[in-house]
Amino acid sequence: MAIFRKVTVTILLAAFSASVGYPLYLDLYYLYDMPRGPDPVTGRVCSMTVNHGFVVYVTQQERARFFFAEDLMFTGGGFTLLAAAVVGKGFRRKREGGSLN
Numbered sequence: 272m273a274i275f276r277k278v279t280v281t282i283l284l285a286a287f288s289a290s291v292g293y294p295l296y297l298d299l300y301y302l303y304d305m306p307r308g309p310d311p312v313t314g315r316v317c318s319m320t321v322n323h324g325f326v327v328y329v330t331q332q333e334r335a336r337f338f339f340a341e342d343l344m345f346t347g348g349g350f351t352l353l354a355a356a357v358v359g360k361g362f363r364r365k366r367e368g369g370s371l372n
Contacts, residue, residue, distance in 0.1 A: 276358055279358050283351045283352075283355035283358065287351040290343050291344055293340050294341050294343070294344045297337050297340050299322070301319070301329060301333070302321050302322045302325055305321075305327035305329055305333075306328050307326065307327060307328070308328060309328050310328060314330045315333075316330075317330065317333075319334055319337065
């Protein structure tokens with residue numbers, strides 16, 4: 272059972288890292304690669320603020336992808352971290368001496 276718990280916690284922590292890392296990657300990618308002014312030729316006309324105040328212009332699809340990743344970071348990341356803590360701690364049972372182990 273201990274091996275199963277360790278594998279489960281490892282998978283949950285990897286999922287947590289991915290749910291936090293992907294929005295951070297998108298934030299930096301949009302900061303450095305998206306135009307700072309509207310670009311109607313490529314369809315990047317939706318303004319968006321990234322990285323603490325920089326305005327970039329993206330398409331509707333890129334904007335939706337960013338906000339989905341942000342929502343995933345808070346909900347999925349929180350859930351996976353909580354689940355990893357619960358599974359990693361395990362359920363403790365009371366021993367005869369009264370001490371918890």
